Amino acid sequence: MASNPNLTPTTIRQTLTKLAEKQVSHVELVQDLLTRIQQTDADVIAWLDVRPKYLMELAEAQDRRRSVPKPPTSLFGIPIGVKDIIDVSGYQTVCNMEARENVLEAARDADVVHRLRGAGALFVGKTVTQEAAAGIFSDPCRNPWDTARIPGGSSGGSAAAVANGTALGALGTDTGGSIRIPAALCGVTGLKPTYGRLSVNGIFPLSPSLDTPGPIARDVADTMALYLGMQGKHREIPAMWDRFPEEPRSLAGKRIGVLTSYFNEHIQPEIAAAQQKALTAAESLGAEIVECDWADAMTARYVGSLIQRMESAQIHRDLLFNQPHLMGEQLRSRVEVGALLPADAWFAAIAARDRVKASIAALYREHRLDAIVAPSTPVTAPLVGEKQVAYADGTTEETGLALTRLTQPWNATGQPIIAIPAGVDDRGLPIGLSLIGRPDEEWELADIAHALEKSF
């Protein structure tokens, strides 16, 4: 068992300052990163296809560019990892699928990559994901905090790379929790934007009516900078940093909901305590805490699960019918179940999705909520191969079901969510909390998340 988290991380914001003030060169930055990959990635296995010579050439060119008296772009030279279901020109997009092992290199970037490239980001390589992005293990990637444990998934490689300091930021996608779960288990920050907010062009689909790309980084400010970059709004990044000062801003006038029942049942005690600590911090910053309940949470979870199964069955239909031997056991079972459900299950799920969206909107409206706080996962990182997780009351839950239990309902509603680190448990493993906002209000949510991240 190895432990490789980078406990003295440098953020994107700090790195941009160091580069601008010539405290560090692009070559030194990339050299450090490559050394760290060499030192840690045999244990963590977050990366695929890292090309050291090519990266060093790019860094040298960036150092030469620095000598031109014209301000560089807002993320110039910032090293980013890209989940291997997202196209990067010149790289294969294998999706951890045997059937795609010999796929041609992508001829063009996915939209979100193209936009970040325009901001000056440096793409370090592709990061490990679960087969077809369908699951929470991201094998063979391991958790940098304890390599006997899983990093979560399916954006596990992206979160692990940020956690062990081999990338300053990374791109992930979230269909049932695939940004938030690894962010929580690896102790980093992740944003699942409102469904439809970011382009999915050039991203291998899992469930098109749920798939949402988003950034993973060390803190809220870095995450939001990448979010702007992914939207093609990189010119707004320099002014954005002031929105996130060192000292947390007041939360006076904000109303933060905490959900009883579903979101607080079967939770590891340290995670419940971290949530309480966040609520106390929010209150001390002037927010009003509102206890409420969402009776449709379980329905929303089922809706997310059923839609995902049925849509992914369509995506992988040809593979299932013609080359099932190329599918892993987990993906194959998921696709088979989706394919065998009756057509009216689809219509039931779509109708129920409208109802749960209306019911969560009513909850926000009734209680005048700006955000809801909930644990990202009910437990910290499980061991590799741990099929069941156990709770204090002696009950157990299948690991995959446990880790998606608190994330999947929000994919059905499509709301924006920021997952932030919230300390560690008794074993030193990261705890994650989620802030769930109103659709299209990522920035209001980021303000609250930024205030709370300072309390841990």
Next chain:
Amino acid sequence: MPDSLNYVREAAKSIGLKLPEERESAIAEAVAVALRQVEAIRVDSTPVPAPTTYDASWSEQK
């Protein structure tokens, strides 16, 4: 669960999907779980009554 096993066999046959015999019962069990979820999300079994119109506004109108 003979019913779900029969359902899975029939459904697979109707779409031309070959299911290896050794996988049939595991798939039948997973399909049975999914079908129970479908029943649970139908209108009359959810805690929220079926609305005649949806109000999907997130805050009060001002």
